[in-house]
Amino acid sequence: MSRYDTNVILYRLKKDPAFRDRFRSDPSTALAGTDLTEEERQAFMRWDVPRLNELGGMLHLLLSIPGLGH
């Protein structure tokens, strides 16, 4: 489980509007080069918040990313 990478991406989604826009329009490209397991990558692609939380994504980040509800 790459808990660090999962949370770094969640932190960027909260704090970096340009990255957030890229993720919304093309999540596959936005996540290219990140060190995620396939399961984590798929959870991001589906924006599966419960699964991301189960995989170590911090609850406070998951609840507070602008425009990406849970």
Added chain:
Amino acid sequence: MGRIVYAAAMSHVLYPDYYGENVGPHGRKMVEELIEVVRDMGRTLAAAAPDALVVVADDHLNVFSFDAVPALCVRVGRSVSRMVQDDAIEFDRALDGLPERYPVHEGLANAILEQGLQAGFDFAASWSAPLDHAFLSPVSTLYGDRPVPPLVPFWVNCFVAPQPTAQRCFAAGRHIARVVADGPWKVAVIATGGLSHFPELSLARVGQSDPVFDRRAVTLMEAGDHAALAALTAKELHDTGSHELLNWLVLLGAVSPARARVRFFGEMGRIDLAALEWDVA
């Protein structure tokens, strides 16, 4: 010789819209009642005229990214800014409209940091970390339109495991009390957060609190049984959603052996809300 002239702890999402949206009318009403109590506490705090206000609170992964998470961190420097969050949602909106900068009490902040390192506390120092709702929602509610005294923001890592122990947080508070006693200033200390919510930091358990645990914790504070509180384990805090009690442990160390007076206690369901004062004058 310095002294602590006021001490209190309180829940820190003092934002009726948040509970209105996420809990409903009874949540909104409960936090509005709490806000009135905190405003009244603010009158006592302002009358104590502290030279500095130490605020012990946590970061909600707004300030310290996963690149480095300090266990305990003292904010130093001359001033501190409010966190800015574009398109803020939910509790981050509580910061909207607040002043953008606040003074830092450099003398006390540096003393807590420098004497802490001498005493064996490996505190982190930050010259740039901004403040989120955990600091500014209580401060702005306490002070209203009155001028806010110079702050000493003190962060506790409440959420990113492994956290500092309850015992270590209590010891950090004892250190703050020693620094205040040795210094020339009148100091107020508040801790924020809680009570129980978000057990296990699990999305599946959002909406649950642990009133039995919270009643026990508050009763121990009223009795001044700080040893029992400092003995709480990381598992107990995590399972009950009492992560932010670590902030309160720092305050307890600062005021020990004083006993708490409960100004507000409410069981909302999603969270239990509280505001307590300690007789330190």
